[in-house]
Amino acid sequence: AQKITQTQPGMFVQEKEAVTLDCTYDTSDPSYGLFWYKQPSSGEMIFLIYQGSYDQQNATEGRYSLNFQKARKSANLVISASQLGDSAMYFCAMRAGETSGSRLTFGEGTQLTVNP
Amino acid sequence: AAGVIQSPRHLIKEKRETATLKCYPIPRHDTVYWYQQGPGQDPQFLISFYEKMQSDKGSIPDRFSAQQFSDYHSELNMSSLELGDSALYFCAKDRDGRMNTEAFFGQGTRLTVV
Numbered sequence: 001a002q003k004i005t006q007t008q009p010g011m012f013v014q015e016k017e018a019v020t021l022d023c024t025y026d027t028s029d030p031s032y033g034l035f036w037y038k039q040p041s042s043g044e045m046i047f048l049i050y051q052g053s054y055d056q057q058n059a060t061e062g063r064y065s066l067n068f069q070k071a072r073k074s075a076n077l078v079i080s081a082s083q084l085g086d087s088a089m090y091f092c093a094m095r096a097g098e099t100s101g102s103r104l105t106f107g108e109g110t111q112l113t114v115n116p
Numbered sequence: 117a118a119g120v121i122q123s124p125r126h127l128i129k130e131k132r133e134t135a136t137l138k139c140y141p142i143p144r145h146d147t148v149y150w151y152q153q154g155p156g157q158d159p160q161f162l163i164s165f166y167e168k169m170q171s172d173k174g175s176i177p178d179r180f181s182a183q184q185f186s187d188y189h190s191e192l193n194m195s196s197l198e199l200g201d202s203a204l205y206f207c208a209k210d211r212d213g214r215m216n217t218e219a220f221f222g223q224g225t226r227l228t229v230v
Contacts, residue, residue, distance in 0.1 A: 035218060035219070037221075043204055043223070043224055043226070044221070044223050044224065045159070045206060045208075045221035045224075047218040047219070047220060047221075050218050091158055091159070095219075099171070099172075101147050101149070101164040101165065101166040101171025101172050102164075102171070102172055103149065103161035103164060103172050103174055104149070104151075104159075104161065104208075104219055105161070106158040106159050106160075107158060108157075108158050109158050
């Protein structure tokens, strides 16, 4: 079974500052992928960044980076230079195994508020 | 543009009615996923299809059924609707058919059961 834990129900950050959203995971499968999604109040699910379990380097996508610590089973999202438009719900998710059609398991999410 | 088209975007039904949600991966894609997101909750996996065969099954009620058609679009059929079925329903696909790449989500169908 797979499990994703996000321990921060809400986070606040000042505009232009960096923020880290925590995510820990649990799986017995050696092959897995970790994902972060952003969900604004409009409801759409926007893909942000992906990290594979065998990737040697931490993933980066623009202002987003994933701090992947495999031994600690953590995959924290770092958003640099926060913008007002970053205010949204953020979900960490995982897919384990290499079978087509395997599910994504989501954490409970972190509501990020960026203050001007 | 590549992505996932879902229809309808909004749907209001009464209890005990039926609803059909549709999903069109663009371009055509061999794998589709359905997720249900209740108010204030994280998305919960319902079911997925690979090459028109059911691939994985989550906590999908027996009142729900789904299939993937020969043109790879998918439909989620929901019968005997209950108030608790009110949720945002997402369809998703994998990028380029590769495992462990990002899953692209459609904009969702917001179902309200009254």
